[in-house]
Amino acid sequence: MPALQPEKSQHPSGDNRFKLLDRAITKHQSKGDALIEILHVAQGIFGYLKNDLLIYVAHALKLPLSRVYGVATFYHFFNLKPKGEHTFVLCMGTACYVKGAEQIQTALEERHQCKFGQTTKDNKVSFITARCVGPCGLAPVAVLDDAVVGKLNPETTIQYVEQRINALPEVIS
């Protein structure tokens, strides 16, 4: 029978991304109070927190799964579902609201036939609203993938999103 044992450099699960997660857990000495930090790391590596991942974290930190699940669902920052290829986060802070963020929201929802809080059917863009991302001087503001774009209006926003969707996928180094 051929040996099915994973190579030494591999994580037992066969997914090396867990090695990165293990490193973070060791760094925090498997302490339960580092749960939020660990979940941040996990989401950073895997993109979202699937159930298996939560079970894995619960085991590693010796916490009841209910507590891990409770924390993961309490905080808005954690996603339990996969996101689209791109994310568009529209700021809905007071400054942006006063300067017309709602019109941008309606325009985008009509253009892409997708409500905020959801991902488009072709899985290209996830539309999310946020509560104040900080650069209020540039209101209305949005965060497109990792770049902050400011002083928006409905037309320019639609343009930005189209550009991003149609851009060639970047080579991941």
Add this chain to the structure above:
Amino acid sequence: MTLEDLREFAEQVQAKQGEKKERILFCSATGCVSCGSEKIRDVLKKQLLEHHIEKKCDVVGTGCMGLCGEGPLVKIHNDREDVLYQNVDESVAEQIVGSHIVNNKIVESYRCDTSVPFFASQLKIVLENCGEINAESIDEYIAVDGYTALGKVLTEMQPNDVIDEIRKSGLRGRGGAGYPTGLKWDIVRKAKGEQKYIVCNADEGDLGAFMDRSVMEGDPHRVLEGMAIAGYAIGASQGYIYCRAEYPLAIERLKLAIKHAEKIGLLGNRILESDFNFRIDMRIGAGAYVCGEETALLQSIEGKRGNPKPRPPYPSEKGLWGMPTVINNVETFANIAPIIRNGNEWFAQIGTEKSKGTKVFALAGNIKNTGLIEVPMGIPLRKIIFDIGGGTTEGTEFKAAQTGGPSGGCIPAEHLDLPVDYESLTTVGSIMGSGGLIVMDSTSSMVDVAKFFMQFCMDESCGKCIPCRVGTRHIYGLLDKISKKKATQDDMVLLEELCMMVKETSLCGLGQSAPNPVLSTLRFFKHEYEQLLQPVEMFMGDGETVADFKK
């Protein structure tokens, strides 16, 4: 390193800076970075290389320079004068080097006039280094007397003296409620516990507030120094900074600052060769507004859901892991070092009788000069909005100023002469809050504004206590009904009743203050609500529910 070494080191850095003819400072806070200030830095550096003057000139990334609406901002500093440029793009950056630096000719068309009230009416204590020093360099902070306050405390003062000094200065918490800082420290110092903690609340969740972010991005060491002094005063050896995840740049700079300070012995064990040990760790939030409430914040640091706890016991008796804990806001800690350096009398002469010192405000909304300002307490609101802020954007009329985020209220035009201090703002149903100041003009409907804030509170309610969880939902439903012109006078009565109920029976600050925006708009803009009401007869026999919770 001892205090003597520190002073010597500061002189060395100052001498080194003096060798350079000119310093080009570019704003590297979030606002300007998103307008492309990093690209500007590259152009500036390239231009300096082309003109072969890279050795005479430093290009330095600083914290927020204040006028965020006109970014990217670049400042040229030399021994003669400071010149500030606004709206700098790549071609302007080339001109700045080619004309200003090389030929000493100022590029007038992009120069920002710093004699206007926006700059001239400010008084900077917390922000004194923001926009002046390299935020990522501990050397530059030390060169401007950084960590000397900590040195003074460790060598010349007893913990009691430190607390006395802070108490006499009259400093009050800058997070919103305005509890006297010295008193809080004294309680924790006297409380029994094997371990005590210092916690810095950097979970700046209020909408439209970005003061704390600017301080952390522009002058992180000032916060660390304030925390270490607090640690010495109350006898704590461990501090935590709880920062929201939405501020990646602030987190990065704080982490770097902690690393630098530990490396040269200004944090960690035996600080400045005294017996005092103090460590600071970062904790990152995960997007829950309620975690700005102190008991919820402590739960979150412990890695739990951010549910508030009933008080008492207050965190000053039973806080983090059941131990006495001091929780102060970023801006409060940022005030500590200057008070120790300059003495309590100096600080106490600024501001009003009950509110001492300065306050940082984030100006945003329909106002000409958006950005970050610091003014002495007691300044009239009118001066902030019309002199410093430059009034509303062209062609519109001022309607209301909103302070205190979702916990605050809207202040109408007739109360504009109110001095800005803790007590005065409370008399008109608003609060000082953490310092967000949003200006609304005649285009904003106040019912919509109230609905907007209520939706926020409804979403952010943690769900632990019923008045907040259910109450905010129903208030939102009623506001929605009113704004869709489907409500009657009866709904107004119900709305007011419900607001009072939520305010008086909720467990934590979030619920207790959630109805404030509704109550304050009801007080000053009731006619806007009444215009939307329908006569009662219209709805006879129509049993359809009209509130729409989905949106």
